Amino acid sequence: MLRVDGLEKRYPVRGAAGRRQQLHAVDGVDLEIAAGETLGLVGESGSGKSTTGRCILRFEEPSGGRVTLDGVSVTGTREAQLRPLRRKMQMVYQDPLDSLNPRMPIGRQIAEPIWLFGLATRHESDRRVGELLDLVGLPAELAHRYPHQLSGGQQQRVAIARALAPEPSFLILDEPTASLDVSVQAQIVRLLAEIQARRRLAYLLISHDLALVGVLAHRVAVMYLGQIVELGATDEVFARPAHPYTRALLSAAPKDTPDQERTRVFLVGEPAAAIDPPETCRLHPRCPFAAPSCLERPAELQGFAPGRAVRCVRFLDEHLGGTWTWVPGSPGTGA
Amino acid sequence: MVAEATYLLRRNPITLVGLLLLVVIAVASLAAPLLAPYPPLGTDPADALQPPSARHLMGTDEFGEDVWSRVLWGGRIDLMIALGAVAIALVSGCALGALAGFSGGWVDEVVMRAMDVLQAFPSFILAMGIAAALGPSLRNLIVSVALINVAVYARLMRARLLVVKHAPYAVAARGAGNPPWRVLLVHLIPNCLTPIFVQSSLQSGWAILTAAGLSFIGLGVRVPTPEWGVMVAMGVARINAGEWWVSFYPGVCIALAVMGFNLVGDGLQDLLDPQRR
Amino acid sequence: MLDVRGLRVAFHTRNGVVPALHGVTFSLPPGTVTGLVGESGCGKTLTALAIMRLLRPPAEIQGGDVRLEGRDLRALAERQMARVRGEGIAMIFQQPRASLNPVFPVAAQLVHVLRLHRGLSRGAARAEGEALLARVGLARPDAVMRAYPHQLSGGMCQRVMIALALACRPRVLLADEPTTALDVTVQLQIVELLRGLQREFGLTVLLITHDLGLVAEMCDHVHVMYAGRIVESATAAALFRRPAHPYTRGLMAARVGTGSRALPTGIPGRVPALAETPSGCPFHPRCPLAGPGCAERDPDSEAVEAGHAVRCHYWRSGVA
Numbered sequence: 001m002l003r004v005d006g007l008e009k010r011y012p013v014r015g016a017a018g019r020r021q022q023l024h025a026v027d028g029v030d031l032e033i034a035a036g037e038t039l040g041l042v043g044e045s046g047s048g049k050s051t052t053g054r055c056i057l058r059f060e061e062p063s064g065g066r067v068t069l070d071g072v073s074v075t076g077t078r079e080a081q082l083r084p085l086r087r088k089m090q091m092v093y094q095d096p097l098d099s100l101n102p103r104m105p106i107g108r109q110i111a112e113p114i115w116l117f118g119l120a121t122r123h124e125s126d127r128r129v130g131e132l133l134d135l136v137g138l139p140a141e142l143a144h145r146y147p148h149q150l151s152g153g154q155q156q157r158v159a160i161a162r163a164l165a166p167e168p169s170f171l172i173l174d175e176p177t178a179s180l181d182v183s184v185q186a187q188i189v190r191l192l193a194e195i196q197a198r199r200r201l202a203y204l205l206i207s208h209d210l211a212l213v214g215v216l217a218h219r220v221a222v223m224y225l226g227q228i229v230e231l232g233a234t235d236e237v238f239a240r241p242a243h244p245y246t247r248a249l250l251s252a253a254p255k256d257t258p259d260q261e262r263t264r265v266f267l268v269g270e271p272a273a274a275i276d277p278p279e280t281c282r283l284h285p286r287c288p289f290a291a292p293s294c295l296e297r298p299a300e301l302q303g304f305a306p307g308r309a310v311r312c313v314r315f316l317d318e319h320l321g322g323t324w325t326w327v328p329g330s331p332g333t334g335a
Numbered sequence: 336m337v338a339e340a341t342y343l344l345r346r347n348p349i350t351l352v353g354l355l356l357l358v359v360i361a362v363a364s365l366a367a368p369l370l371a372p373y374p375p376l377g378t379d380p381a382d383a384l385q386p387p388s389a390r391h392l393m394g395t396d397e398f399g400e401d402v403w404s405r406v407l408w409g410g411r412i413d414l415m416i417a418l419g420a421v422a423i424a425l426v427s428g429c430a431l432g433a434l435a436g437f438s439g440g441w442v443d444e445v446v447m448r449a450m451d452v453l454q455a456f457p458s459f460i461l462a463m464g465i466a467a468a469l470g471p472s473l474r475n476l477i478v479s480v481a482l483i484n485v486a487v488y489a490r491l492m493r494a495r496l497l498v499v500k501h502a503p504y505a506v507a508a509r510g511a512g513n514p515p516w517r518v519l520l521v522h523l524i525p526n527c528l529t530p531i532f533v534q535s536s537l538q539s540g541w542a543i544l545t546a547a548g549l550s551f552i553g554l555g556v557r558v559p560t561p562e563w564g565v566m567v568a569m570g571v572a573r574i575n576a577g578e579w580w581v582s583f584y585p586g587v588c589i590a591l592a593v594m595g596f597n598l599v600g601d602g603l604q605d606l607l608d609p610q611r612r
Numbered sequence: 613m614l615d616v617r618g619l620r621v622a623f624h625t626r627n628g629v630v631p632a633l634h635g636v637t638f639s640l641p642p643g644t645v646t647g648l649v650g651e652s653g654c655g656k657t658l659t660a661l662a663i664m665r666l667l668r669p670p671a672e673i674q675g676g677d678v679r680l681e682g683r684d685l686r687a688l689a690e691r692q693m694a695r696v697r698g699e700g701i702a703m704i705f706q707q708p709r710a711s712l713n714p715v716f717p718v719a720a721q722l723v724h725v726l727r728l729h730r731g732l733s734r735g736a737a738r739a740e741g742e743a744l745l746a747r748v749g750l751a752r753p754d755a756v757m758r759a760y761p762h763q764l765s766g767g768m769c770q771r772v773m774i775a776l777a778l779a780c781r782p783r784v785l786l787a788d789e790p791t792t793a794l795d796v797t798v799q800l801q802i803v804e805l806l807r808g809l810q811r812e813f814g815l816t817v818l819l820i821t822h823d824l825g826l827v828a829e830m831c832d833h834v835h836v837m838y839a840g841r842i843v844e845s846a847t848a849a850a851l852f853r854r855p856a857h858p859y860t861r862g863l864m865a866a867r868v869g870t871g872s873r874a875l876p877t878g879i880p881g882r883v884p885a886l887a888e889t890p891s892g893c894p895f896h897p898r899c900p901l902a903g904p905g906c907a908e909r910d911p912d913s914e915a916v917e918a919g920h921a922v923r924c925h926y927w928r929s930g931v932a
Binding site for chain 2: 094116
């Protein structure tokens, strides 16, 4: 349904001594999402996951690559012709309060996409607001309120209602629960799952929260410095992570109870920005499993099992060479 | 909104003082035909330069016109200048600033360099030049006071717009199917207006001052029009002779009106900010 | 070590005085990590600020006792209190970069603190500062000393904040959401660092967080807060084994377990705004156990077992 091929986004930056350099925020990302499916896009700040989302919707102009929705090209289309595509791809943003116009009653904000995309007259769309508010579990009376008069959870429900208003087939969820209280997060997670089951929507779930991705996503793509480093079905990736970065992320999640034992994979330092990055592995300086051989050839995303791919030279070598053992926390014989 | 306004005014008595000042001035000016005991242009040479008395509350000027009546009528003209000039400046300035900020690129460059040119001159000198070129009349006075303020609004609008243009709700509005012009008009501009309203109130006071100044030096409205600046000018030569009242009362009015607008401007800042409640 | 008894704080608003903390009582046993858990608006940060006497109007302490090693902090003069902040109790915050002064390099801030509180000479302070930065795991302390906050990453800023907090050798460390703003892998580093420092210096830590996972990682004791009250207190092990308060259980059910595919269960409704705190037990409108009396009487603390207290009329009907 949605296909992303070799998506790139580069920003010019000025390096030391005024040299022109390029920040590779998104560097050759390939994705595919089917109807009714959730793909989790996981990574830390600076991994390019949010930029990927914005480029897919053309809120930012990709520097390269192709995005198609149901076979129709989203990239390379003029803004005016983008409108019918925009109707089908909606987004829920991280901070609900920031994503709602502070000076417009929420009912009008939910109604806007309905009549702006020509799905109903302006008058009719006001009626549908009530139905949409009901769908996201809010009373219809709230339509006249302003965003700041609602709680965070209610604001996010409004944002979801607005995203659903033009009857899209694909939703991008950009950290949909990150700014909410724990007890409210769970409500939103349930709501999102319910809506997907009911409407067979495709979700791209952008999040740093592995637990959230684990619950909602069918497949998961892990991003590091603009590249996808691991891809696979959520259960398999969680059970047997191949890339050291995925292992580090998974092991960094806090314990569920104090007496739980957990093997931890520590990365060194913090991610640098991908400014004119090398072809070789980008995690190498931080990776606890790094070997000199890692830098001998470009790190490429390569399939190694049905539905699974990884961008780790050492893993691929050892896995194909049969020396790999699935011991949590230690790849192969090393570490 | 009303409840919040009353709360803010209660908590912020200075704003209330400013508001009361403006209300009194506006009501008095509007009710000038009822309140003024004499016509504003009613000359009476026999009554020239009378000091304040029960018959002439603020005395009379050299033509025997009643200063109190003229001050009342003058309020209409000065408020009209202030509001007219600010309205023109606000609408054209905001339009230019919005255009520049929203489209960016060369449009931004052209508009903002034009604004630089306007602001390169000391504003009063520029107003003098414009007024002199257009010729002295009430309409031209309003236009010249407006013109020198256009740049202020354009800059404010552009600066605010550059901030809100990248706000998530602006992106969200695009995603909701708003064409660019609608994003600008419906979603962005309403969120830029707070500092502009504040500025308008401050600028209204300042406009009265400029207009009075221009009239004072003969580039605004002409004698005998009842305008506070002109009236100050008429009496200024006679202050040394002890006939202070001709200039004093219109001068006080200018000061009070300017103060009123400034106090209200400060108060508006609190009221219009939805986050600061 | 630190004892808080019946701490009450209120806000002065246009609608009169609105209480925000309703008699918060807890103590920090020396050398342990105590968690103060709750959602936004429950009063956990307010508690920390009240302890530090850093509340600003319209917030005001209305009553209660705060004692550090027996010394009544509320009775101290402002000058003595300034010494207590730092030497007695140090604090680190959620937004490390915002808590550092952007116009001074790290060195200036660190040296200043070391000279002021420890009376070191400039050179000694500098050496000690570098040692501290190295201790908090910064690879190149000399470079970090020269850096301005904006040149450092979030994790490095938090390490600098921790170094600053440790510079005065405090006895108590208040950590307010120390990892919330950081990336997951960096969070883990900071947690490890704090745990290591806590053991090494025998620090007494009050960890303020909304994240039960962080509690599971770090805490010995936990107090769960809701609407300005502590509704449950226990050792971390006991709390996770046998949560007694329906709110605590709700929070646990709202978490997404790692590797689990089960959808979490939310708590219905929302955290009440201060001015709209319900009568009686503030949790009753959202509570699955609510019964007669909950709306009328705010429950007293009851013992579940030794060292485990809960404020709920009906906790017995919910405990497993």
